[in-house]
Amino acid sequence: MEEALDLMRRMSPRQSETALSALLALLPHQHTDLLSQVDLPLQVVPDVDTGKDFILCEYNRDADSYRSPWSNRYQPPLEDGTLPSSELRKLEMEANEIFAIYRDQYYEGGVSSVYIWEDDEKGGFVACFLIKKDGAKDGGQGKRGYLQEGAWDAIHVVEVGPDEEGTARYCLTSTVMLSMTTNNKSSGSFNLSGSIRRQMSLDLSVADGHLCNMGKMIEEMEGKLRNSLDQVYFGKTREMVCTLRPPPEGIQLRLPEN
Amino acid sequence: MADGGDEPEEAELGEKQKKEIAMWFLANAPAGEIQYVAKDIKSLLGDDGVYETAASEAFPVYNKTHLVSLEMPDRSGNVIITRFGEIDESNYLDPRTAQVATVDHIKQVCSNLRPATDEELPSFYIEGFRSALDAELCKYVDETYPKGTCAVYCTKGKDVEGPGSGFEFTVVISAARHSPQNFCNGSWRSIWKVEFKDDLQVVELNGSLQVGAHYFEEGNVQLDSKNECNDSTIFQSPEDNAISVMNMIRHHEMEYMSSLEASYLNLPDTTFKDLRRKLPVTRTLFPWHNTLQFSLTRDISKELGIGK
Structure with missing residues (x-):
């Protein structure tokens, strides 16, 4: 398992699907383990009833069908597909609606889905918030006209513990996967791709509402992940390029004046 | 929910498939990481015979690439x-x-x-051009790439004895930096085809440049950049040729480096913003505490002032 995870962080994030399917073929008895520790780019399909897009993942899958958060039905139809309790389904519907607004404000587009189900082991519930954004969609180049290809997938899984004297424990695991390519004649193709995963746990008062608590944690985490990709991870690859071929002296000093 | 993907394929993989998987991982290892990938894959395969066949095929390809x-x-x-x-x-x-x-x-x-x-070596006439270019190339690489190595190969017409026939060189520059303790590796590779066209008395240049960087401390982020460029100059004496060819290479590689820098500078405000903004369009954090009200009134656009 350790070796499999080491390989996943060495192979290009753009090849993560091929890498994971190769590992699954190699380790047929560790399917569940691998799938719980490695995230893959998300898939989107339209809901046949409403036409609205929703995201496919392990959490809304039952056999070979996926449950739409909009209609609560499985596609293709499934006789006895698992459904959340009516109480959780109510929360799920509300979460989908609110999270879509959140997504639109930060992403100016994209697709989001939220899935909620009972946590039989720990007595609480688990909520999975998904966002998929294709940054090159608007006119093929992205809104600002730079991207030839751009993909951002965010997966937030929140385990919410049982309510104990008005507080609950929220454990959030977030993964962001992204890939962006710019391409033009004079500078050639430039691709940055990456994936990072982080966790955080908080004990919060249930009085503020589960959705509010989870939402705030996700917003904070997404901000942190975006920031560290931008500042730390991309910065490190840039540093590496400058180590390979240091810019001539003087050029670096001139930059800030621009 | 669906309880995992626990439907292991009954049929065990054949040796051929295992070998192909091993080769895929080895061939796609980032710069400087094939030994680590090899160690992982060897242990995952649990079959030294298959590993060795895969390694003996994949390593030469990787080393050359x-x-x-x-x-x-x-x-x-x-x-x-x-x-x-x-x-x-x-x-x-x-x-x-x-x-x-x-x-x-x-x-x-x-x-x-x-x-x-x-x-195995070129003629005296060709070697004159080759060694002159190599001398200029060494100077350039020494001052430009701290860990660079380079060579000039005669790839066509190495037996040409004098004026009247064309020939071709390939200039190779390879610079790699491996810093596994800092979770960082990278490489710069340039391949320049230099065609000496005797009949037209021109020298044509075609370059392909490739830069990769990998940072993987608690994550996995990779840069992959490529560019192609071409240029030409007139056919001159070995020494003059060497200088003008190297000037063109220097110029194009410098331009490429600047374009890489520009791509990085553009990142935060343009490219990255198209994926996810730093702050919402409203420029304030999302009002999670008001969401109950949103969903009750269903009057979201009015509430947020984003007028749909």
């Missing part, structure tokens, strides 16, 4: 593993020292050295 440079046993310099200097799968010419190095692809070491035979 990545222009891996190895120190020669007599410390006279480095030999670059590239198809341009390939005599056979384990023997590579170092044109500068006129030696042939025997390499162990899997250990990535150079084990033996012998002087190149006359048949």
Whole structure:
């Protein structure tokens, strides 16, 4: 398992699907383990009833069908597909609606889905918030006209513990996967791709509402992940390029004046 | 919810498929990481026979693609593993020292050295052009790439004895930085085809440049950048040719480096913003505490002032 995870962080994030399917073929008895520790780019399909897009993942899958958060039905139809309790389904519907607004404000587009189900082991519930954004969609180049290809997938899984004297424990695991390519004649193709995963746990008062608590944690985490990709991870690859071929002296000093 | 993907394929993978998977991982290892990938895959396979077959096929391909440079046993310099200097799968010419190095692809070491035979070397006439270009190239690489190695190979017309026929060189520059303790590796590779067209009295240049960087401390982020460029100049004496060819290479590589810098500078405000903004369009954090009200009133656009 350790070796499999080491390989996943060495192979290009753009090849993560091929890498994971190769590992699954190699380790047929560790399917569940691998799938719980490695995230893959998300898939989107339209809901046949409403036409609205929703995201496919392990959490809304039952056999070979996926449950739409909009209609609560499985596609293709499934006789006895698992459904959340009516109480959780109510929360799920509300979460989908609110999270879509959140997504639109930060992403100016994209697709989001939220899935909620009972946590039989720990007595609480688990909520999975998904966002998929294709940054090159608007006119093929992205809104600002730079991207030839751009993909951002965010997966937030929140385990919410049982309510104990008005507080609950929220454990959030977030993964962001992204890939962006710019391409033009004079500078050639430039691709940055990456994936990072982080966790955080908080004990919060249930009085503020589960959705509010989870939402705030996700917003904070997404901000942190975006920031560290931008500042730390991309910065490190840039540093590496400058180590390979240091810019001539003087050029670096001139930059800030621009 | 669906309880995992626990439907293991009953049929065990055949040796052929295992070998293919191993080769895929080895071939796609980032710069400087094939030994780590090899260690992982060897242990995952649990079959040394399959691993060894895969490794013996994948390492030579990887070493050539990545222009891996190895120190020669007599410390006279480095030999670059590239198809341009390939005599056979384990023997590579170092044109500068006129030696042939025997390499162990899997250990990535150079084990033996012998002087190149006359048949393996270009004619006196061609060598004049080649060594002049090599001298200029060395100067450039020394001052530009702290860990760079380079070579000029005659890839066409090495037996041409004098004016009247064309010939072709391939200039290879390879710079790699491995810093596994800092979770960071990278490589710069340039391949320049230099065609000396005797009939037209021109020298044509075609370059392909490739830069990769990998940072993987608690994550996995990779840069992958490529560019192609071309240029031409007039056919001159070996020394003058060397200088003008190197000026063109220097110019194009500098431009490419600037474009990389520009791409990085553009990142935060343009490219990255198209994926996810730093702050919402409203420029304030999302009002989670009011969401109950949103969903009750369903009057979201009014509430947020984003007028849909």
